[in-house]
Amino acid sequence: MKTSSTAITFLAIAGTTIAAPANVERDLKPFQLTELNAGLYDQALPAYRIVNFKLNDPNNNIDTSCSSAWSGGMSGAYKFNCSNTDYQVNFPSLTDIEDIKLNVSIVNSKAFALGEINGDKWKCHNTGAEYPSKLCKYDGTYELPIVLA
Ligand SMILES: *[C@@H]1O[C@H](CO)[C@@H](O)[C@H](O)[C@H]1NC(C)=O
Numbered sequence: 001m002k003t004s005s006t007a008i009t010f011l012a013i014a015g016t017t018i019a020a021p022a023n024v025e026r027d028l029k030p031f032q033l034t035e036l037n038a039g040l041y042d043q044a045l046p047a048y049r050i051v052n053f054k055l056n057d058p059n060n061n062i063d064t065s066c067s068s069a070w071s072g073g074m075s076g077a078y079k080f081n082c083s084n085t086d087y088q089v090n091f092p093s094l095t096d097i098e099d100i101k102l103n104v105s106i107v108n109s110k111a112f113a114l115g116e117i118n119g120d121k122w123k124c125h126n127t128g129a130e131y132p133s134k135l136c137k138y139d140g141t142y143e144l145p146i147v148l149a
């Protein structure tokens with residue numbers, strides 16, 4: 001008897017969980033960006049910035065890489081595809097590669113993640129060369145919390 005009443009209690013709890021409203025953001029783990037780096041190519045106009053990173057989405061067990069070449073004339077809303085084209089990135093602000101605003105999103109979903117890359121871990125230096133004239137590298141993993149639109 002004790003066993004069966006435990007089973008009923010368990011079923012009741014499971015039923016409550018299933019009945020919770022859909023659409024509620026719950027325990028979404030942040031995107032993990034590694035090998036994040038950027039270069040400024042301003043030898044000729046328009047100047048452009050190349051931003052590369054590896055992207056891990058722990059919620060869907062996806063690993064992909066993203067590479068984008070953004071030039072001054074482009075809209076901040078322009079979406080670059082990652083290698084896995086379910087993932088895209090745009091740059092609401094990328095005039096200065098020492099302070100980059102980026103937005104990683106999943107196509108056909110409500111999930112997107114806004115971040116700003118700057119500060120101590122974002123190490124930039126002038127190369128002394130023309131091409132690229134400046135390089136930046138992120139030290140470690142950049143975590144990008146996901147929100148739902
Ligand atoms: C991005 O990927 C989508 C879907 O695969 C494709 O239709 C689109 O042309 C790609 N965009 C660019 C800029 O390559």
Ligand SMILES: *[C@@H]1O[C@H](CO)[C@@H](O)[C@H](O)[C@H]1NC(C)=O
Nearest residue numbers: 076077090092103105112149
């Ligand atoms: C980020 O991407 C999402 C999904 O495409 C979009 O709805 C949102 O407007 C974007 N935000 C910015 C600031 O670019």
